[in-house]
Amino acid sequence: MDETDLKLIGLLQQDAGQSYAALGKAVGLSGASAHDRVRKLRERGVILRTTIEVDPVAMGRGVLAYVMVDGSTWMGDTAEALRAIPDIEEAHVIAGPASVLVKVRTASTKELQAVLRRIFEVDGVTGTQTIVVLESFFER
Numbered sequence: 001m002d003e004t005d006l007k008l009i010g011l012l013q014q015d016a017g018q019s020y021a022a023l024g025k026a027v028g029l030s031g032a033s034a035h036d037r038v039r040k041l042r043e044r045g046v047i048l049r050t051t052i053e054v055d056p057v058a059m060g061r062g063v064l065a066y067v068m069v070d071g072s073t074w075m076g077d078t079a080e081a082l083r084a085i086p087d088i089e090e091a092h093v094i095a096g097p098a099s100v101l102v103k104v105r106t107a108s109t110k111e112l113q114a115v116l117r118r119i120f121e122v123d124g125v126t127g128t129q130t131i132v133v134l135e136s137f138f139e140r
Contacts, residue, residue, distance in 0.1 A: 001046065004029070008037055009047070016050045061087075061105040063112050064136065068098030069119060070127040081122040087115045098129065 007027045011018060024034035041047045056062060071078065082091045082102060090103040102119070106112045112132070119128055 001041075005037060005041060005046075008034065009041065012038070012047070012050070016052070056105050060107045063106045063109055064133040065104045065106075065112055066131045066133070067102045067104055067116065067119060068094075068096075068129040068131075069100040069102060069125055070129075071099045071124040072126050078122060078124050082119070085115060085118050087111070088119075 004027050008023060011023055011026055019031065020035040020038070021031035023029075023038070024031045027034065029037070038047065056064070069082075078100075079091065082088055082100070087104050087106050088102050089105055092101045093099065094101045104112060104115050106115060109132075112130075116128060116130060119125060
């Protein structure tokens with residue numbers, strides 16, 4: 001990966017909807033060359049997906065919480081069970097006071113409580129600790 005690829009990635013992270021002509025102009029390439037480079041970055045697995053960012057509050061999902069999940073055993077079934085809970089946006093195996101950290105967004109604290117119950121029902125989960133976010137300075 002060279003400096004041009006890094007610039008293209010940065011531009012796409014700012015606005016993934018830009019045209020290849022605009023991307024090319026910004027990095028000194030033709031639109032076709034920019035398209036070819038982006039295609040190669042996708043093929044190599046550098047660019048995993050193209051998506052949009054939405055305001056969770058505007059979408060009715062203003063409650064953000066991080067849940068540290070303790071467990072006795074962690075297998076693929078646990079990951080799939082967590083993936084099946086739509087309000088869980090991310091799940092990470094961690095080192096520290098818990099085994100797994102999940103990011104949850106819901107519309108209300110009542111819905112958050114329901115998600116916590118579902119997490120606790122997952123085989124192998126022995127406990128949870130929840131941190132509710134009051135305000136976010138920024139997200140990347």
